[in-house]
Amino acid sequence: MVDLIYGRGITDLLREMPFYISIFKKMTAYKLFHIKQPMYGSVDVNNVCNLHCTHCYWWLNRKEERDITVEDWRKIIKEKFNKQHIFVTTLVGGEPTLRSDIIELFCKEMPKRICVVTNATFPLKRYDGLYFYWVSMDGTEEVHDRIRGKGSYAKTRKNILDYISGPDRNGKPAWKDIWITMTINSQNYMTVEDLAEEWRGKINKIGFQFHTPFAKGDPLMLPFGELRNSVVDKLIALKKKYPNYIVNPISQMSLMKGNWGGVGTTPVDCPSWAILSLDHMGRVKQPCCIGSADPKSMKPICEECGLGCYSILVAQGIRGN
Ligand SMILES: C[S@@+](CC[C@H](N)C(=O)[O-])C[C@H]1O[C@@H](n2cnc3c(N)ncnc32)[C@H](O)[C@@H]1O
Ligand code: SF4
Ligand code: SF4
Secondary structure, eight states, X not given: OOOOBTTBOHXXXXXXXXXXXXXXXXXXXXXXXXXXXXXXXXXXXXXXXXXXXXXXXXXXXXXXXXXXXXXXXXXXXXXXXXXXTOOOEEEESSOGGGOHHHHHHHHHHSTTOEEEEEOOOSOOOOOTTEEEEEEEOOSSHHHHHHHHOXXXXXXXXXXXXXXXXXXXXXXBOGGGGEEEXXXXXXXXXXXXXXXXXXXXXXXXXXXXXXXXXXXXXXXXXXXXXXXXXXXXXXXXXXXXXXXXXXXXXXHHHHHTTSOOSEETTEESSSOGGGEEEEOTTSOBOBSSTTSBSOTTXXXXXXXXXXXXXXXXXXXXXXXXX
């Protein structure tokens, strides 16, 4: 299959034409009349994780609550996702691979529109309707383990290598299913090129985003300025060298040099409305997928935001207000 755009071939693009038409209509409604209808989705499929990473926003607002059932999600998919023609949806968590029953359901109900973001410390299953796995790797082994816990890199590496040595999925080699996502912070920024080189030729793609703080002065945030600019310039150079391997467009990476999102904890240019973000109980999270349904919770700092999934929309001309 020829990879035309973001891992999709001609047959995918033809089959998905109704979604592209729907996105076009939503964009037109937004540009002409400022009508804001979500185009993409993000779902915390569970409230459990096996790791406790130092940079993680999810633990900041976590409360002891149960997960909802597969049947509850079936209704939500029907009423909120498929009725509104939500296109690609990322399953997050917690650690989503701990709920393979819910992943299975989403892949069945929204075939080839589901990405699973995972720490990949458990073996990766083959799901028929999966789009791809976004495997989180926070730098090369030593720094990744400092952030994610000793031995976690080795487990993730083994699970990726086991998966890609397995059989084709729907006629596509398994390595095409694996994309890596790295969240860059003050501890791991120096390893971006090494991580990209380590996995080049083994997996399909790698994407980068920056740490988003929930408190001013968070030491993990790579502050705006010379050093951050030099990291972005390195990413842009990598993109020019390996245009199909590096996911981020240059226009998006350039935004990452400064504030593209908002003022304080309020989104302004950020199109937080464009992604329907639900927590593990199906409640809408505010202001975005790293926020919370509880208005009293800790909030991400929009003016220092480094998230990839919203900044890519800004780079495509989709704005907040
Ligand atoms: C919360 S995790 C959930 C999925 C899964 N447990 C994993 O680690 O991939 C989703 C993604 O958010 C990233 N992340 C966590 N905290 C972040 C923060 N403060 N800013 C930006 N990204 C963050 C993680 O590195 C991971 O790639
Ligand atoms: S594995 Fe994912 S959800 Fe769990 S602590 Fe790490 S980043 Fe957060
Ligand atoms: S994605 Fe970033 S800028 Fe947008 S609402 Fe969330 S924290 Fe704010």
